[in-house]
Each structure stands twice: as structure tokens, then as C-alpha cells.
Amino acid sequence: MTDPFAQAALHHVAVTPKRGDAAMRVLTPDDFARAWDEITAWDGYAPTPLVSLPGLAGQIGVGHIAYKHEGPRFGLGSFKALGGAYAALRVLQRELGTRLGHPVTLADIRGGAYAEACAGITLSSATDGNHGRSLAWGCQRVGAPCRIYIHAEVSETRAQAMRDLGADVVRIDGDYDASVDLARTEADENGWFVVSDTSWDGYADPPRDVMAGYGVMTREACEAMEDAPSHVILQGGVGGLAASVAAYLRQHWGDDAPRVIITEPDRAACLYESAQKGVPTTVPIHEETIMAGLSCGEPSEMAWAILREEAQDFVTMPDSIVAPTMRLLANGDSGDAQIEAGESAVAGLATLIAVMRQPDMAAALGLDAQSRVLLIGSEGVTDPAIFAAIMAGADHV
Numbered sequence: 001m002t003d004p005f006a007q008a009a010l011h012h013v014a015v016t017p018k019r020g021d022a023a024m025r026v027l028t029p030d031d032f033a034r035a036w037d038e039i040t041a042w043d044g045y046a047p048t049p050l051v052s053l054p055g056l057a058g059q060i061g062v063g064h065i066a067y068k069h070e071g072p073r074f075g076l077g078s079f080k081a082l083g084g085a086y087a088a089l090r091v092l093q094r095e096l097g098t099r100l101g102h103p104v105t106l107a108d109i110r111g112g113a114y115a116e117a118c119a120g121i122t123l124s125s126a127t128d129g130n131h132g133r134s135l136a137w138g139c140q141r142v143g144a145p146c147r148i149y150i151h152a153e154v155s156e157t158r159a160q161a162m163r164d165l166g167a168d169v170v171r172i173d174g175d176y177d178a179s180v181d182l183a184r185t186e187a188d189e190n191g192w193f194v195v196s197d198t199s200w201d202g203y204a205d206p207p208r209d210v211m212a213g214y215g216v217m218t219r220e221a222c223e224a225m226e227d228a229p230s231h232v233i234l235q236g237g238v239g240g241l242a243a244s245v246a247a248y249l250r251q252h253w254g255d256d257a258p259r260v261i262i263t264e265p266d267r268a269a270c271l272y273e274s275a276q277k278g279v280p281t282t283v284p285i286h287e288e289t290i291m292a293g294l295s296c297g298e299p300s301e302m303a304w305a306i307l308r309e310e311a312q313d314f315v316t317m318p319d320s321i322v323a324p325t326m327r328l329l330a331n332g333d334s335g336d337a338q339i340e341a342g343e344s345a346v347a348g349l350a351t352l353i354a355v356m357r358q359p360d361m362a363a364a365l366g367l368d369a370q371s372r373v374l375l376i377g378s379e380g381v382t383d384p385a386i387f388a389a390i391m392a393g394a395d396h397v
């Protein structure tokens with residue numbers, strides 16, 4: 001039988017990071033602390049598990065694998081629950097403060113003290129599913145109207161999950177980047193507030209808050225680890241997750257922070273392309289990747305500002321290794337705990353397995369039997385129909 005991991009076409013570009021202060025300045029310790037204080041006070045907050053995969057680690061030849069499993073996060077199925085919902089509260093905080101002429105607290109907004117005013121503030125965003133779900137949830141909890149833009153390939157199950165949380169969902173014909181453009185235009189025309197997980201020139205506060213919210217996940221992981229990992233493999237969409245994790249790891253571990261490897265689907269490798277060119281670079285998406293959450297052609301500027309200083313390696317991976325990784329994780333094939341993970345969640349693990357099957361690639365990334373690797377399992381089963389098809393043996397959906 002052919003081994004999809006040994007056969008996988010991986011591409012790698014190594015950069016010498018220009019270490020600067022972006023990991024402290026673009027996202028400050030205060031940004032992370034504010035988000036932590038707020039999010040850990042929400043009903044239903046519980047840290048997600050950091051799962052060791054010793055069987056698989058031994059099988060592929062690394063020392064240790066720690067997999068942060070975000071499936072249980074607030075019942076929403078992904079780490080994104082931490083970002084959009086928190087950034088929504090912060091947008092409302094700023095807008096209510098301006099309208100009322102006095103500062104308002106997040107706790108008061110959350111507690112319903114401004115419910116009437118919130119009902120008059122519409123928040124909107126483009127999404128490939130998980131960010132929109134988080135935003136819709138955040139809006140529903142405080143009674144703010146929510147409008148979500150999705151592209152042609154977002155699954156109907158994911159769209160319905162957002163409608164169920166009260167969002168008005170608009171589907172467009174184009175791709176993710178076209179949905180971002182439409183969200184911006186319609187918000188400008190109607191006085192709505194875009195709560196995006198990606199930043200662009202002149203638009204920084206919500207994506208900073210989104211990334212600060214993700215820091216809850218990284219802090220939990222750091223608190224659960226005794227020693228710093230040697231490597232972290234982070235999957236990239238617009239780069240917000242990767243930049244947030246890299247920044248927090250630097251703040252937490254200092255010079256002992258792990259080597260940061262970014263992995264992306266080869267169909268949407270905007271960070272890889274940016275690393276090659278040395279400037280944020282947009283790539284066209286000709287075909288959608290199975291990893292819906294990573295299907296982004298345009299990097300977040302703010303994320304790039306951190307990654308250009310913190311990431312040492314950028315890798316692209318093919319779709320072919322996603323479904324096999326989901327199956328081996330769900331079946332606990334190596335005698336490890338069984339984990340139900342979504343397509344975007346397993347990108348780092350799929351990359352790690354493929355790299356370890358290809359000795360030149362493992363050497364280039366400094367991965368060997370001593371390596372202690374941290375992975376972010378960014379989603380659980382966010383689309384049950386796709387998950388069931390993959391578990392039944394499908395490699396494409």
C-alpha cells in the first residue's frame with residue numbers, strides 16, 4: 001500500500017527571522033491579560049485538554065507530541081470561539097463609550113446593562129465558518145444584530161450553525177477574499193461594524209482583539225507544560241492563529257521559545273509566498289482546499305508583522321494527507337487517546353508525520369527523536385457530514 005505521508009509533496013522555505021519586538025509590541029502582554037481576564041469569566045469557560053500522543057511520537061520518531069484539542073471550546077467546536085466573540089464585546093465597548101460619553105466595562109455589557117443600545121449596533125464579518133460562528137455567538141449573548149458573509153464553498157452545515165445563533169447569513173459567488181471585500185463595502189454603506197479576524201491598512205483593533213482572545217488557548221497550553229517545546233507547527237489561514245500563538249510563546253518562554261514552523265495548504269499558501277518574497281503577498285485560490293479554515297489567499301498584515309520576526313520555517317502541504325490524519329487520530333491508531341478533529345485542526349500533525357517520513361525534510365526542520373512538538377488542534381467536528389464521510393474512507397469531500 002502506498003504511504004500518503006511519504007509521497008506527500010511538501011515545500012519548505014527557511015528564513016532567518018529578524019528578531020525584533022513585534023511579539024511584545026503588536027500584541028502586548030496587556031492585550032493578552034485583558035482577554036484572559038474577560039474570557040475566563042464567561043459562563044461555561046473551561047480549559048481545553050492538552051493531549052500527549054506518545055504512541056504516534058514513537059512511531060514517527062519524535063520525542064513528544066502535545067496536541068491542544070480545541071474541539072470542546074465553549075461548545076462551538078473551535079478555538080475561534082475565543083476570538084470573534086471577545087472582539088465583538090470590545091467593539092461594543094468602544095462604540096457604547098463613544099455614544100454614551102463615558103467608559104463602559106465588558107462585564108456590564110456582558111451582564112446586559114446596555115442591551116437596548118446593543119440592539120442598535122450591527123456587527124458583521126466575512127468567514128469560512130468558525131470565526132462567523134464565534135461572532136454570531138458573541139452577538140447573540142448581548143443582543144447585537146449580526147450579519148455574516150460566506151463564500152460559495154462554505155458548507156451549508158456551517159452556514160446553518162451561524163443562522164441557529166441568530167446571524168443573518170449572506171452567501172456570495174466568489175471566494176473568501178471576495179466575501180471580505182463585500183463585508184467591508186456593505187458595512188461602510190450602512191454604518192455597521194466589521195469584526196474581522198484579519199487586519200489591513202487602517203483596520204487593526206478587532207483583529208488585535210481576536211488574536212488576543214486566542215492567547216487564552218496558548219496560555220492554557222503553556223500552563224500545562226513543564227518545559228518549553230522545541231518546535232511548534234502552526235497552521236495558517238490569514239495567520240492570526242499562528243501569530244498569536246508565536247507571540248504568546250515568546251512572551252512566556254523568552255529565548256527558550258520553540259522553533260516556529262508555519263504550515264499551509266498548497267492551494268492557499270499566502271504566508272509561504274510572503275516568506276519567499278519578504279513582504280505580505282496575496283495568492284490566487286484556484287481550487288478550494290479541504291481545510292476550509294485555511295483557505296485564505298491574503299495574509300493579515302498584523303499577523304505578518306509578528307510572523308516575519310518569529311517564524312523560521314514556512315511549509316506547504318497537500319490535501320491528500322488530511323483525511324488519513326483525521327482517521328488515525330480518531331481511531332487512536334497508535335494506541336493514543338482517540339481525538340475527533342476537523343480538517344483544519346490536523347494540518348500541523350499531518351505535516352509532522354509527512355516530514356518525519358521524509359528524512360531530508362526532517363533534517364531541514366531540525367526534527368528528530370529529541371524533539372518535543374506542540375500542535376494546535378484548532379477544531380473538533382465543526383461539520384459532522386464531512387467528518388462522517390472522511391471516517392467512512394473518503395479522501396475528498
Ligand SMILES: Cc1ncc(COP(=O)(O)O)c(C=O)c1O
Nearest residue numbers: 130237238239240241293378379
Ligand atoms: C479551525 C481553524 N483552524 C485554523 C484557522 C486559521 O486561522 P487564521 O486564519 O487566523 O490563520 C482557522 C481559520 O478560520 C480555523 O477555522
